Amino acid sequence: MRVRATAIIAGLIAVVSAAFLLPASTASAAPAGDAPHVRAAALEPSGPLIKGTLVDETDPQNPEPVEGVVITVEDEEGNEVGTETSNAEGFFEIEVPGSGTYTVIIDTDTLPEGRFLRNEDQVQSTATVMGFDKTVQFPIGPDTRQVAGLTEKILERAVTGVLFGLLLALAALGLSMIFGTTGLTNFAHGELVAFGAIVAYLLNVSGLPVIAAGAIAVVCSALFGWMQDLALWRRLRHRGTSLIAMMIVSIGMAISLRALYQYFIGGSRRVYSQYATPSPIFESLSLTLRDVIVMTFALAILVAVSIALQTTRTGKAMRAIADNPPLAASSGINVDRVVAVVWTGGAALAGLGGFLYALKFQLDYQLGLRLLLLIFAAVILGGLGTIWGAMFGALIISMFVELSTLVIPAELKYTGALGVLIVILLIRPQGLLNRAQRVG
Amino acid sequence: MDWGPLFTNSLEAAIGPVAITYCLAAIGLNIHFGYTGLLNFGQAAFMAIGGYGLGAAVVTFGVPFVLALLIGFGGTAVLAVLLGLPTLRLRTDYLAITTLAAAEIIRQVLGSLTLEPWLGGKDGRQGFAATVRDLNPFSGPVDLGIVGFRPFDAWVILIGWLAIALSCLVVWLLMRSPWGRVLKGIREDEDAVRALGKNVYGYKMQALMLGGLFGCVAGFMMGVSRSSVVPDNFQTDLTFFAFCVLLLGGAARVFGPVVGAILLWGMLNVLGNFFGQATSGPNPIIPTWIMDSNQSSLVRFIVLGIALMLLMIYRPQGIFGDKRELAIHAR
Numbered sequence: 001m002r003v004r005a006t007a008i009i010a011g012l013i014a015v016v017s018a019a020f021l022l023p024a025s026t027a028s029a030a031p032a033g034d035a036p037h038v039r040a041a042a043l044e045p046s047g048p049l050i051k052g053t054l055v056d057e058t059d060p061q062n063p064e065p066v067e068g069v070v071i072t073v074e075d076e077e078g079n080e081v082g083t084e085t086s087n088a089e090g091f092f093e094i095e096v097p098g099s100g101t102y103t104v105i106i107d108t109d110t111l112p113e114g115r116f117l118r119n120e121d122q123v124q125s126t127a128t129v130m131g132f133d134k135t136v137q138f139p140i141g142p143d144t145r146q147v148a149g150l151t152e153k154i155l156e157r158a159v160t161g162v163l164f165g166l167l168l169a170l171a172a173l174g175l176s177m178i179f180g181t182t183g184l185t186n187f188a189h190g191e192l193v194a195f196g197a198i199v200a201y202l203l204n205v206s207g208l209p210v211i212a213a214g215a216i217a218v219v220c221s222a223l224f225g226w227m228q229d230l231a232l233w234r235r236l237r238h239r240g241t242s243l244i245a246m247m248i249v250s251i252g253m254a255i256s257l258r259a260l261y262q263y264f265i266g267g268s269r270r271v272y273s274q275y276a277t278p279s280p281i282f283e284s285l286s287l288t289l290r291d292v293i294v295m296t297f298a299l300a301i302l303v304a305v306s307i308a309l310q311t312t313r314t315g316k317a318m319r320a321i322a323d324n325p326p327l328a329a330s331s332g333i334n335v336d337r338v339v340a341v342v343w344t345g346g347a348a349l350a351g352l353g354g355f356l357y358a359l360k361f362q363l364d365y366q367l368g369l370r371l372l373l374l375i376f377a378a379v380i381l382g383g384l385g386t387i388w389g390a391m392f393g394a395l396i397i398s399m400f401v402e403l404s405t406l407v408i409p410a411e412l413k414y415t416g417a418l419g420v421l422i423v424i425l426l427i428r429p430q431g432l433l434n435r436a437q438r439v440g
Numbered sequence: 441m442d443w444g445p446l447f448t449n450s451l452e453a454a455i456g457p458v459a460i461t462y463c464l465a466a467i468g469l470n471i472h473f474g475y476t477g478l479l480n481f482g483q484a485a486f487m488a489i490g491g492y493g494l495g496a497a498v499v500t501f502g503v504p505f506v507l508a509l510l511i512g513f514g515g516t517a518v519l520a521v522l523l524g525l526p527t528l529r530l531r532t533d534y535l536a537i538t539t540l541a542a543a544e545i546i547r548q549v550l551g552s553l554t555l556e557p558w559l560g561g562k563d564g565r566q567g568f569a570a571t572v573r574d575l576n577p578f579s580g581p582v583d584l585g586i587v588g589f590r591p592f593d594a595w596v597i598l599i600g601w602l603a604i605a606l607s608c609l610v611v612w613l614l615m616r617s618p619w620g621r622v623l624k625g626i627r628e629d630e631d632a633v634r635a636l637g638k639n640v641y642g643y644k645m646q647a648l649m650l651g652g653l654f655g656c657v658a659g660f661m662m663g664v665s666r667s668s669v670v671p672d673n674f675q676t677d678l679t680f681f682a683f684c685v686l687l688l689g690g691a692a693r694v695f696g697p698v699v700g701a702i703l704l705w706g707m708l709n710v711l712g713n714f715f716g717q718a719t720s721g722p723n724p725i726i727p728t729w730i731m732d733s734n735q736s737s738l739v740r741f742i743v744l745g746i747a748l749m750l751l752m753i754y755r756p757q758g759i760f761g762d763k764r765e766l767a768i769h770a771r
Contacts, residue, residue: 185533241753244479244532244768248687249752251680256745259738266734369676373544376537415548418541425538426526 049133051093056141065090070107157402165398166298170353172378172390174346180322181342187250190368191257196221196351197358210274214355225347261365269364377421383431446713452587454706457665460600465682466697468654474691476647477627477767482539484678485546486652489515490659491669495565505571516656520649528644551671564670596665612694627767690761711740
């Protein structure tokens with residue numbers, strides 16, 4: 001038993017590493033380049049492009065392209081990489097040899113009569129090329145953007161709040177399901193969220209379109225959750241390991257996974273190759289089509305899963321197990337099977353939440369750690385183990401986080417949410433949607 | 441592979457300032473978790489209050505060093521009360537989450553721009569260790585045969601180990617006193633202790649405060665040995681690593697944290713040095729497509745996490761602990 005469990009943990013870790021090594025090794029096999037993208041590009045004669053469009057937006061309804069302006073790109077040593085003149089549409093593109101940091105300089109003497117840079121000091125801009133084309137901006141003409149009023153500010157933050165809340169809810173529902181059926185406070189749940197985002201990133205870097213990468217990442221997350229239960233948590237339950245010991249095991253797992261993530265994607269922030277800077281459909285709300293699709297999709301999944309939990313046989317079995325595992329088992333429910341479904345589903349939800357979060361807010365190896373406490377806050381606020389509570393709690397927490405920035409500095413916005421967590425535990429520890437019970 | 445420096449480096453790390461800091465933090469956690477059964481995941485907050493209490497008092501307000509130490513202790517006691525009042529009645533896992541959240545709140549507030557004029561924002565506070573530096577009796581490098589230290593490090597290590605010795609003595613004396621027996625009773629069965637007419641809540645608060653004070657000393661140690669405090673020093677992993685130290689050595693044992701800290705930091709450095717050497721140079725032992733020198737420093741943390749998992753599964757009592765004395769069966 002002892003040897004077998006060790007072997008299984010080792011196997012589990014090997015599989016996780018393999019999932020990462022697959023895309024990562026292709027990436028590092030690329031000669032001298034940072035991403036396979038660069039290698040593919042080297043076969044064709046063109047490297048990544050630094051591009052942009054010079055437009056005078058004095059009249060936002062009728063922007064005028066600015067032609068004949070000389071743009072120069074220099075590399076980090078100050079050597080000139082290329083120079084170009086903007087065409088009749090105001091467009092310019094300059095090829096660069098590969099990934100790196102470049103300085104893009106605009107020659108203000110070549111600006112036509114009557115045109116001037118919005119910010120006269122900004123004659124150069126730094127472009128960090130990461131294997132993909134990079135767009136730089138030089139705003140021209142006076143600043144005609146309106147300063148946002150209070151209502152607009154509130155609306156804008158509320159929109160971000162709803163979006164963030166729905167993504168948080170995906171992760172929180174997963175945590176709540178796992179806690180509800182097994183009683184495990186999983187400190188590695190944040191790492192499950194990061195897993196989805198990071199697998200999608202690695203697949204994306206090795207050439208897959210973002211949406212395909214995301215879909216595969218969610219499947220990988222589900223598999224990862226299923227394997228975790230099969231190889232580790234089920235065995236611990238059968239051994240009679242206490243919940244507190246299992247909680248500390250999950251901390252060990254979180255430490256390992258986080259280091260493993262940093263091992264494979266490094267310490268800096270990453271973005272997917274597509275949908276990184278979409279244009280808003282409602283200027284005043286900075287609401288983009290991407291965000292609307294993400295929100296609708298997340299909401300649909302949340303509602304579907306919640307209804308399934310309430311009505312399907314497996315959902316009912318889950319609640320039976322949550323109430324009393326031995327009784328559920330003796331009335332014919334296959335507890336191990338139901339828990340495996342919960343782990344698979346919970347991890348898939350977390351992975352999906354992570355992928356969608358990274359689509360909007362970027363990703364790094366610490367993504368899970370940053371979100372973990374907010375997920376806990378959401379779940380506890382809604383009521384641990386309740387079906388609609390996770391969603392409800394997540395929306396309240398994220399609205400609070402976003403709207404609190406109207407009165408407190410933005411850097412402290414998460415602090416307020418964690419404060420809410422402590423207050424809730426003080427006055428209503430069973431959460432908003434749970435029946436009162438003694439948890440203290 | 442250069443084995444000699446690998447082992448001397450690791451030996452130096454095993455008794456060095458970082459190991460001492462984690463040892464002191466774990467001694468505090470031992471009182472919380474080992475003896476009283478409180479799963480405090482906010483030890484980083486006590487260390488932060490200690491470090492910042494000292495750093496900000498000396499640098500920002502020009503308070504004398506000794507008085508600044510007292511301010512650190514005072515701040516810790518206040519924090520223990522503020523943290524304990526709402527949380528000590530909670531179930532174990534809720535207590536863990538809440539203390540973790542509180543530590544994170546404290547770290548974010550200490551590093552905030554709003555408080556930058558006093559606490560230095562992300563850069564923290566520097567240059568408050570001058571008093572300790574001036575008292576340094578070592579004028580040259582200290583060579584102990586196998587290992588050697590720079591004069592300031594040697595002085596800090598000497599103070600640190602004296603502090604650890606004193607802390608162990610205090611813990612040993614307290615835990616064999618009637619007071620300590622009540623704490624152990626709370627760990628085993630709260631209701632039984634309550635039935636004997638003891639104020640469980642009060643005892644828990646005292647334990648939280650006492651353990652927090654050791655955390656505060658660990659914060660002093662960290663601040664003085666680095667001559668700086670920055671908010672990033674006090675991330676949640678700090679508490680988790682301190683728990684690794686405690687669980688490795690064995691909870692509810694006076695020398696558990698000491699052995700845990702020496703072993704853990706020794707091993708982490710063996711791993712770090714080994715993989716560092718294996719990936720460095722023009723023709724590294726491990727090919728760069730598997731691991732480069734940046735990645736080599738991460739292997740030890742991957743191993744640390746796995747080791748914590750295996751430890752908790754197969755030997756939750758650690759090296760010296762007694763399984764019956766471990767507060768992990770409570771719910």
